[in-house]
Each structure stands twice: as C-alpha cells, then as structure tokens.
Amino acid sequence: MTPLAQQIAQQQADAVVLGPHGRSLMRGDLQAVGVAPHIGPDTRIAIRLSDPLDVIRALTALDGQVAAILLLSHALPPKTAVALARAADCTILVQDDVAETRDGVAVMMIDDMLGSERRSEPLATAWLMTTSGTTGLPKIVPHTLRTLSRSVSRFAGATAPIWGLLYDPTRFAGLQVVLQALIGGGQLIAVDTAKTLADQVSMMAENGCTHLSATPTLWRRLLMVPDYAKLPLRQITLGGEIADQPTLNALRAGFPDARLSHIYASTEVGVGFSVTDGLAGLPSSYLDKAPGNVRLDIRSGILWLRPPLTALQPGLPGIEIDNEGYICSGDQVEVSNDRILFLGRASGLMNIGGVKVYPEAVEAVVKTVPGVALVQVSAKRSPVTGALVLAEIQLDAGADQTETRLLIIKTCRASLEREAVPAIIRFVDGFKTNAAGKLMRTKG
Template structure:
C-alpha cells in the first residue's frame, strides 16, 4: 500500500492515524527494553497540553522513545521544534536556544502530556511546524538550520507494504539530521525501528540488533568499521546497508559486501544544510560524473573550482540566528566538500575548511586517512593537526591495529609506506597506536587538533 506524501507530511500524526486504521497492531518501534510498541498504542498515548499550541519548543530528552513520542505529538502543534544535540554544555545550549528564539524547554514526556480537558484541539494540530537542527560538523560551533517535515522526508518512501518487510535501526542520535532521517524513513514506510539505550556500548547494540532481526542499518563509514570489528557483526541479517556523513572508501564498501553478501549497499550524500542530495548504489567510492548532466532524484549537482554544489527543488530550509545565506541567488548550496574528477567519476577529497596548513602546504586529512586505511594492519584511522613552532602545524595520526603486526613493527611499516608514497609535507610526523577512534554524536571522526 502506497501513501501519498501530501496526505502524511503535516503533521506526523496523520500517518499515525492512518496506520492505526489499516495496521493498528503493526509495531512502529522497539524500545530500549525490547518491548514492541504498535501504532495503536502510540496513538492512544499521545496528548498535548493546549499551552504548547504555537510555541517554540526545545527538546532535550535523553530517552530515545520519549523523544520519538514527543516528535509525533508536537509536529503540527508547535510553531518550531529545536532538537538539542547531546554533549552540549549549558552555555552552548543557552546559545542555541537564544538563536532559535525558544520560549520553552521540554526534557520529559510528562511535560507535554495532559488530561483530556486541557488537550490541544484537533483544529490546533494542522500548522506547518519548523524543525530546527544543529549541524554535526567535527570542528567549530554548530549552526542552526530550519527544515520542514517535507524537506526532511524528501527521499523517504511512503510504501507501507515494502516498509513492513524491514526492521530499521541506526547508530545516530535522533537529535541530529542523520538519525532523524533514518527514523523518519522508517516512520513514513511504517517500518519497525529499533531504539537503543544511549548508555549501551557498540558491542551491546550490535548483539541486540542481531537478536531483534534488524535488516536495515544506517551509519557513518567510521561506525561501520567498528561494527565489523564486533563479535556479533556476522549475525546481522542485513538486507539494506546505508553509509553517510563521511567519505566512504572502497575498502569499507568491499568489506561490507563481503560480510553481508545479501545486502544492498547505498551511499547517501546529505547534510543538515542541504538535506538529502543523492545516493550511489553501484558499490564504488565517489559518485558518477553523469550526475552533473542527469540530476539524481531531481537534485542538481554542480562542481565549481573543485567544490560540490547542490540545488534541491525545495529551498525552504534556511540558517537560523545569523546573517549567513544558506542558498546562493541561483538556489545552489555550497556543501563545503572538495571533489576531484578521475575519469568518469568524482572522488571526495574532504572538507574545504578542514585542511591542515603545513608550512604553507595544504593537507587534506581525509586523504591521509584513506591511505592509512589501505595499509595492512589498520582498521581505523584519524588524521589531525598537531601544532608546530616551525611550520604552524604538522600532520599527526592515530590508528587502530588489526592485531596482525606487533605495535612497533606496525608503526615502522606505516612510516615507511607513507614516506614512499606521500609528499613530504603529508607524511605524519607522529603516528600513535590507540585502542579506538573517538567520534561525535553523529558518528563522525572528531578532528580537533591534537
């Protein structure tokens, strides 16, 4: 059964009401206690205090299920919803809320619930709620981008028949663009979505997803490398694999294909600012140059001076709280990503604002990471700037060993390979062997200087 997106986008409750009629016992999510929650149960438990009508709400909820229920309840009722990322200190939260003109903070589901006499009326639930998200960059202060449910679900499938065949989960936090995308993809298709306890380790999450029969997972390439290292990884019955948020190199694509031969692998190019741009399904790193002439899914792709630009049909998203323009006059968005054409394909080089300045020479950390990951004995890598009184910065690297080589031997092997293959200014001055690579809430490698 296919559902018209014009019938379901505003608000989320409309789709819930439809599912409650046609598939009331269909589980829409599994909470952290492994309890399946049906469309009917969600519909019966949602009530919103009338004081929420037209307000600008900041959601700050550690519990994923409470956050999901709040999103369903408040969309169409509030003027705006700000999803506060985890890991912010009080001053950062206050700054984001001030920029978004927030007038109310909700940290518990009980804060929005009420008895029937005080509930918002059906006539109060049809407004176009603005969803405000913070960018998930690995450096700098987050920007705020305003979306609508339409821009967030631009690439979602509203086929309830296909949706019933999948159980989704992700390693992203629901407060970020990527995590919200996966949740809404599952929601719009009526798929079951497995929520996790934020305190659960990666190994615990992988074991749980395997036990609950998760068939579709979305994560960054860094998180996929960590998943493959988990003891229960091969038990996952995956049929759909999605990578996004970082550059996917050929090594991780090939590794996923080998471990999960029955899964369709898709790379998603998307960002908080641009929304979903395009996807690549051919199993190759980068994207086809033909995308410039034949826009995928109606999203125009342009490369100017080695930078990637996108133009979506819907340009309603915008920055909040500053004077920066999200779109150029012609509607294109500068993604900030550097790309290079190699034959009939474009390869991603890295973020334009993430280069390391080594004595006037620009080094793209992602390039060095890809090289290190191609070396035997390396399963994860992080490249970053290390301050130097002589050159301004030096290239430094943290690597996680596969255990094939002894630590001293691996360090010598990597140094020798780098010196033989890389320009002198690109060779890491320091290579540290570490137990793991730190990531942010979006699953991206943190690139703060060492």
C-alpha cells in the first residue's frame, strides 16, 4: 500500500487543509514531514492530539515509517490513554504537553517525534482504532490504510470536493472525512470544535464547504443555526446513529440541491454501505447484494456484516467475528415490506413493565412532532414498574412547552405500545455529544 504521504503528493490541491486560527497545511508541508532519528522501524506510537492539523501531520509522518499507530481521542483521560498505549504495546505517546515517562510509556510532544527521516522502503504500518467503550477500556481494532481508505472516492479539477470536518479526526468517522479529503483529491476545512456551532458553520460557509458528514444529532443541531443555508453543500452524509425519516426529510427540505446519503459504518466493520434513496433503513435487496461488495446477514434479529477487506481475525477480544468473516454489529433490525429498519442497539434495550423498548424507536416517533428539535429517551427507575420511559426534549425556537408536551403524548399513544409512551417529559436547553458526534446517552 502506498504510504499516506505519497498519496497526498499525487493530489492536485495545494492548500490541503484549512484549520482554525488561520492555520493551513500545504501539500508540500505534508510531503516533507518525516520522523526523528530516534523513531525506529519497530516503534509503536500512540497519538493523542487536540489540533486536527497536528493529527494529520503525525499520521502523514508515521505511516510507512513505524510498525503501528494507535489513534486516541484527546478527550480520553490521561490514565486511559496510557493504559490503551500499553495494551497496544506502544512505547511512545504523543500528546499536546508533558514530556515524561508514565508506566513505561515515553510521553512526548509532536515536535519531538517529527523530523526529516523517511525510509526508502516503506513499512506496512498497522493503524489501530479504538471504539467508544462504555465499561472498562475501549476496544482496540486493527486496520491498515488500505482497509480504512477502501471507500474513498477520487476526484479531480472542478469537481474536487471541499470537506468540512466536525468530528474528532482520531475517531473512525472523522478519519474517514480526513482520508476522503487528503487522498480523494479535495480539500479539508477543520473547524475549531471548541467554538459555537454557528461559528463552525460560518467558517465552513466562508471557505466554500461542499461536502459534509455528521451524525443525525449533529445535523439536527446544525439545522437550528440561523445561517445554515449559506453552506453551498453538494453532498450530505449521515452516519454513526440511526438516520430517521424526520431528519432525512428536514435535510432534504433544507438543502434541496444536495445529494443525500446515509452510511453504515463502524470501527470494527469499516465502511459498510450507503443508502441514497432518501428513506430510513435500507432496501431488503441488500441482503442479496449490497453496495461495495459487503455481505449482510440477519441472525436472531441482529445485523451481521462481512466487509470485502478487513484486518480483523476471529478471537479478538470484545469483537464477535465468525470463521467466514461476518462481524456482529450489535444492531437490532427488523424487515418490514421491502426495507430493513434499525430498531436500536441490542445493548441499549429498556425493560419497561416487562416490555422491551428501544430508546431509538421512541425517539423516532417523538422527532415527528412539530417543535421538537432534539430528543433523548432513557429509562428512569420506578419502585412500581421497575422503570419508566423518560423523554428529554430540546425545543425549536418559539415552540410552546405545553402544546408540544400534549402533542408528544398524543403522537406516541397513536404509534407506540402503551409501555413505550414517555411517562416523563423533561425539557432541556441542549444535549452533549461525544468525540464521535453521537448523542451521549445517560441514565434517567
């Protein structure tokens, strides 16, 4: 596989990355970057950097030069980062500050790792990603640049896209955007995610962002920004969460000229498939033949996928993969007419009065109610029934709480089982999202 630096060098764009605070990375900058002399071919390096431009510099320098790169979110606690580095046999952790040794891992800043050394015979560098674990350490998932970039589309000239980056580039979704821009022939706008979403939208609009990928949660938040229509989008991509019909409809109305697609991808599977017909779920015909040579199977209501290319092997801890290469997604689905519909994560199922309820199924109904901007459903403990359904709601500007509450109850009663109707409706100012742009699910 051609190293990342060489693939970037083959592109036409001069200004490859536009970053916050007026910073940018030119193609020549990335071509010239290498590693310091003390970084040997057997070195395994973890990177935990907050600036997306530094992440890109590090990846470009290290691919083909070291044995392995472990990508860690800067949002991870320092102790967790060191523990993951040790679990991946990394001897070096590159982060924003502190030069010391922790539990046998040398911690250094990026300029201590970078240099001008580049090997004449590039190495087959392993790219190690982490999942967003809920208990214990996140899982470490092996990849290669080839498995990570197999879905990259190549562009040139006037058709070259300008991608906006709203994700953490060390997460799978963020890295996909980075690779699409760097080796797909386009440019990247890396916004300052510490700023307001309105400021992020403004920066992307001013720099001509044409392609944007975000979770459904982020898209619904973006549609609340007054100037969102200034984005000259040609491509809208949803991923990371269930793409529900109300969100798809809202995006189609907000950006009528943009191509709309939702993709199924995960750290374990990689990019699975995309759906471009504007409907929630996916065609049941994908069970016979899915795009991208991905094979699908439904076992006991759970979706399994076999990607055409993977670095996973059976026996990896925390990852269920069979001898044929099918990987368990953990996503519960049902086939209805000619569609496969996502119900929610099997691990997130709520038991309400003996009835199984998926939070995502309730949220999909609540989102159809006018005035609802965002919703999060969870189970709240009850001494009588064991648990009750709690719906936390962020309203659109100007929506009335009393009227919206009544309409939510009426709509849910007409569409859901009695136990799934929210017993508690709580209005909130907003929600937190994690480094992958997903709604941070909390217990009520």
